Amino acid sequence: MFVKLSNLDLKDNGEIAEKGAPKLCMRALPGEGAERSCAFDGARVVLMPITDAAHVIHGPIACAGNSWDNRGARSSGSQLFRRGLTTDLRENDVIYGGEEKLRQALHEIAGKHKPKAIFVYNTCVSSLIGENLDLVCRQAQTALSIPVIPVNAPGFLGDKNIGNRIAGDVLLQYVIGRELEPSIPYAKNLHAINLIGEYNIAGDLWGVLPELKNLGIILQTAITGDAKFDDLRSAHRASLNVLVCSKSLTNLARHMQLRWGIPFIDASFYGVEETSNALLNIAKALGDPELLRRTRQYVKEREIFTRAQLASHKKKLAGKTAILFTGGIKTWSMVSTLKELGIQVLAGGTQNSTPEDFLRMKAMMDPAAHIIEDTSADGFLRLIKDKKPDLIVAGGKTKYLAYKTRTPFLDINHGRKLPYAGYQGMITFAQAVTRTVFSPVWDLLKHPFAGERGSSYE
């Protein structure tokens, strides 16, 4: 019932023994205070943005209740994916089994919400009591005439990264290439690409789409930001896969290459230089000299325009320092994004990235920069105290901790409200950085108060 670990390409990205390198998929230590989340969360991150599908969590309330509709993935159409749907397993279900409840739930959800497909997520408790998710899903699929897809990534399998990979495997196994009318002969769409790992957080995808459109590059589908289920079925018609988030979905890209001969490249749309590189590399990989010529001209113009918009921010931010902590491709692409604004990265770290992402980050940072090893709150606090950065760039989990240290903070993960991808996104990003770094509140927070007993913060 669980996916074959060999499908997940774990081995060929073997762990590296360097300090601060992310430990791949396994073994957080009890009590160390690391904040790595779980495989279930990782699978959901990848699949949940599919807008017209129902996402049903087969487990007790902790898995759905604390976290539904809490990511910033946006949709231009159906809002069904934002519904929190769960079998909400109770004590009696744990004792007598929850398969029948799940079966009825699937029928009711299909009847009421009319999803294009249903993803059913296994959790720690449902796997532990031995629920046969595959069977229930298969039977429901027959009865309901829509795809009902089991996602076997219970939390205890490991961290988020392994869950991402399992989700990639689920897409391969159940979705991509399974078009409704298979009689249509398979043909590749020229100049069509998939953006793998683009979840349209805060509308990031919408910042990239106009650039693609202007160049005549077609988005086959994002996997899975703002994607409809039927779009994903046809993902195999793309001519190129572009991995834009973590390499944790490399397994998906690699298997799509094996099965449908679709080459893949990785790219980042964070920062002016990276966006240009991404567009140029896409044009190159699509193998159309005319497109490449056009792209060269286009990115030049866009760079000039964007840099002009950034100039005033860059002037203010030059010489500022930052600590960076994130995952995926942002691990390294944010280093260059911050550099473009004249901000020096003093220390960087990652938890949910692959070793390649990590090494790339290291290569881009100043050799004197610190690699964050202790990723607990405690480690952070010591680092901030030690480095006194002007800015912390990380995910929402760190936000309020950063504020307690009276340090400007920028959320670049799923909780943010603003899109940072593409040229326009970079301008938004620069504005956001300037806003927090130069906020008048920090002086007030750091200034000693005459009426206070004891010492000031610094």
Next chain:
Amino acid sequence: MSNTRHYGGNPQKNSPALGATLAYMGINGLLAMLHGSQGCSTFIRLQLSRHFKEPIPLNSTALLEDSAIFGGWDHLKQGIVKSIDKFRPQIIGVMSTGLTETYGDDMESALAELRLERPDLEDFPVVLSRTPDYTGSMQEGYQQTVSSLLATLLKSSAARTIHSSSQSTLPAIALFPGVHLSPGDVAELKEIVSLFGFQPLVVPDLSTSLDGHTELEPVPVVQGGTTLTEILQLPYCKAAFSFGLSMNKVGQYFQEKYQVPHLNLPSLTGVAATDTLVLALADLAEKPVPAKLQHQRSQLLDTYADYHDQIGGKQIALALETDLLYSLATALLEVGAEITTALGATEQEMKRFPPTIPVQVGDLEDLEEQADGSNLIIANSNGRQAASALRLPHLRAGLPVFDRAGENLKVWTGYRGTRQFLVDVLNTMAS
């Protein structure tokens, strides 16, 4: 979820372990440790962080597949030892999860074994709270954990030392607030009690930990909150109050164990509810009600008069955990509103609701089905889908509230707070 469905649609429930985390966040120097897989603690941290706008120090035993097979004792023991060594807390508070309760991890025995292996930790206070995800919601987990805190810490060796010095009764009042009270509510409650000349001893006290204040030195254990010393003074209090229907159990346990007279107040919102507290305190203090409170009471009554016609007959649909549901619904009834829908997250204490509140268990999908035609929805921020589908004004209450400012400081209790609640109700309906 409703009786006619086999799934939860847009749940309003939070996990019991999240409630346990909140209880632990009110105890000074405590390090909270969730016995489960890492996602469990991550979701709780994120949920509470976006509600309170505060970092939430919650550690984890980081269980993996092998623990589900061989048991989680090693992870629990390692987690406790490692966090004591690394973070130097004064107390460790552990809560279990659906994962560990399903395979039946015996946390007490694991702890006993650890104390044998590490005699230096023999007296180190470790609170164990059993909060399987498949039983109850935030409210149940919170209440269960406050009970565990009292039972464990009052039995600790430090408590025995104090006992032998046989203290007399203190001019202090023990207060056990329910999870429906915000840090701002608890601060208001403490102020009311102080006005009568009593020292309030609050367990747990979120009003000094999750109230949102700048700290000189942030650390990964709870800062602010009730100190262990204060907890050990509890048995010598003059009286005890518990707040919220679900907290009656805690107060009863305390009364039986330590012979401190206890009164349960299901609500602190509304004139009648606040009167009950204020008159009880006046009795205990053998003093008249302080002028300040009398003035606040008259302000509240004046507000009732001013706006009774705007709120009278308005149909209000609520979906909240039962303690908050009871408090807000009874206050609304007091000003002449009509409760058309009252959905509790679980059925805890529903029998104590008056017949004027049509209470039943339900989620936010039920709310979406039942609230049509009413004038106002009161639910947590996740009620936004229902509110926008029905185009109804939506007053945020409960947890999580992540899309409105100032949730941790909101005061809806006491005379002053009730006035604010009424104003918030009216302004939300007007917008």
